[in-house]
Amino acid sequence: MSAVLGAAAALLGLAAALSLARLVRGPSMLDRAVALDVLVATMMAGLGVEAIAADDPWVLTTMLALSLVGFVGSVSIARFLVYRAPGAEEDA
Amino acid sequence: MIATVLTGACVLAGAGAALSAGLGLLRLPDLLSRMHAATKPQAVGLLMVLVAVGVRFPTGGVITTLLLVALLQLTTVPIAAHMVGRAAYRTGRVPRHLLYVDELDEALSPVPPGAGERPSGRGPDSGGEEPDAEH
Amino acid sequence: MSDLPPFSVRVGRRVVQLPLVVWLTVIWLLMWDGPSAANVASGVAVALVLVLVFPLPPLDPGLRIRPVGLVVFAVRFAFDLLRSAGPLTWQAFGSAGRDTVNSVIGVTLRTRSDLILAGTAIALSAVPGTLVVDARLATSTLFLHVLGGADDAQLDRARAAVLALERRVVRAFGTREDLRAIAGDAR
Numbered sequence: 001m002s003a004v005l006g007a008a009a010a011l012l013g014l015a016a017a018l019s020l021a022r023l024v025r026g027p028s029m030l031d032r033a034v035a036l037d038v039l040v041a042t043m044m045a046g047l048g049v050e051a052i053a054a055d056d057p058w059v060l061t062t063m064l065a066l067s068l069v070g071f072v073g074s075v076s077i078a079r080f081l082v083y084r085a086p087g088a089e090e091d092a
Numbered sequence: 093m094i095a096t097v098l099t100g101a102c103v104l105a106g107a108g109a110a111l112s113a114g115l116g117l118l119r120l121p122d123l124l125s126r127m128h129a130a131t132k133p134q135a136v137g138l139l140m141v142l143v144a145v146g147v148r149f150p151t152g153g154v155i156t157t158l159l160l161v162a163l164l165q166l167t168t169v170p171i172a173a174h175m176v177g178r179a180a181y182r183t184g185r186v187p188r189h190l191l192y193v194d195e196l197d198e199a200l201s202p203v204p205p206g207a208g209e210r211p212s213g214r215g216p217d218s219g220g221e222e223p224d225a226e227h
Numbered sequence: 228m229s230d231l232p233p234f235s236v237r238v239g240r241r242v243v244q245l246p247l248v249v250w251l252t253v254i255w256l257l258m259w260d261g262p263s264a265a266n267v268a269s270g271v272a273v274a275l276v277l278v279l280v281f282p283l284p285p286l287d288p289g290l291r292i293r294p295v296g297l298v299v300f301a302v303r304f305a306f307d308l309l310r311s312a313g314p315l316t317w318q319a320f321g322s323a324g325r326d327t328v329n330s331v332i333g334v335t336l337r338t339r340s341d342l343i344l345a346g347t348a349i350a351l352s353a354v355p356g357t358l359v360v361d362a363r364l365a366t367s368t369l370f371l372h373v374l375g376g377a378d379d380a381q382l383d384r385a386r387a388a389v390l391a392l393e394r395r396v397v398r399a400f401g402t403r404e405d406l407r408a409i410a411g412d413a414r
Contacts, residue, residue: 001100007104011111034130045110071168071172078179127372132352157258166349169352193332193382
């Protein structure tokens with residue numbers, strides 16, 4: 001079981017590294033917002049693996065907190081950009 | 093025993109899906125394509141891990157927390173993706189020349205383009221920003 | 228002020244929608260470990276305070292819960308979600324070229340309900356290859372980015388998938404009026 005968990009942790013770490021690379025590379029703020037969302041979700045999955053490995057579900061509270069605030073960043077970046085964009089409309 | 097196997101399988105599948113989200117995020121050519129990778133495999137991966145945790149700790153308190161996380165994830169990810177996609181289109185981050193059909197451009201432009209001809213160039217609201225030509 | 232929405236009471240000058248209070252209490256109970264009398268009481272109290280301090284516009288005509296339709300919708304949603312990770316993985320691993328051609332299409336729904344529009348948009352996030360880019364409330368039009376949508380047959384399939392999804396959403400949550408809009412499949 002610990003080998004399986006180790007492999008999963010390695011895959012998640014690689015996924016986090018890839019989204020981190022996109023976060024650094026950009027090129028726009030929106031690319032970074034999307035990469036940040038994926039990074040947060042990967043962290044939440046990592047917390048789940050940690051709960052199983054440690055045989056203790058207490059980190060799920062942290063996971064719940066992350067799921068509550070995870071999307072706030074990209075939504076605020078998106079709204080900020082739309083309000084500044086020339087020719088952006090107010091409908092929809 | 094069965095629970096252990098199921099837990100392991102879900103954790104591995106979830107981590108694999110998360111990895112494919114990361115790969116898509118890095119390799120796909122433009123922002124909207126990358127957002128496909130950022131929303132779908134990412135959600136699948138997280139839900140798989142949640143299922144694994146639920147199988148491992150089948151108690152009421154844990155299950156309800158997991159349900160809440162899943163519910164929040166499934167409802168907030170599409171909303172965030174919608175906001176980012178909308179901002180991407182309206183700030184000209186979508187390379188229009190890579191679109192086969194673009195009906196939003198027709199809906200947003202104040203003067204409807206003539207029937208038959210399809211606007212193939214940049215839209216009126218693309219603001220002079222360069223498309224994603226980096227790498 | 229006599230035309231209150233259904234299941235609502237007035238507290239002072241605020242309208243309290245009881246379904247919203249029930250829903251917030253359920254969320255509260257999910258956060259604590261199981262329903263006890265104290266949890267339910269504190270949940271209702273917190274929900275009432277929230278509803279009174281942050282009033283929301285009434286959701287009218289609101290939504291219905293249709294059990295059979297809900298089961299069909301949920302099963303299909305889970306299936307779509309699992310399937311959606313597939314083709315994308317393939318494209319990410321394969322040599323997705325610099326010039327992959329995609330499309331942005333507009334699909335006008337048959338119903339004119341904000342709730343059905345929102346539900347369809349959220350459920351669309353599970354459908355493989357589509358992404359909601361914009362929405363127009365006035366005409367209930369969703370604008371979707373179709374990954375790899377480079378020919379008309381593929382775009383027609385995407386449109387049909389959206390309308391089929393709308394039908395499932397309406398059969399799970401729709402009012403009688405929404406159901407009539409779906410049944411009159413003239414367009």
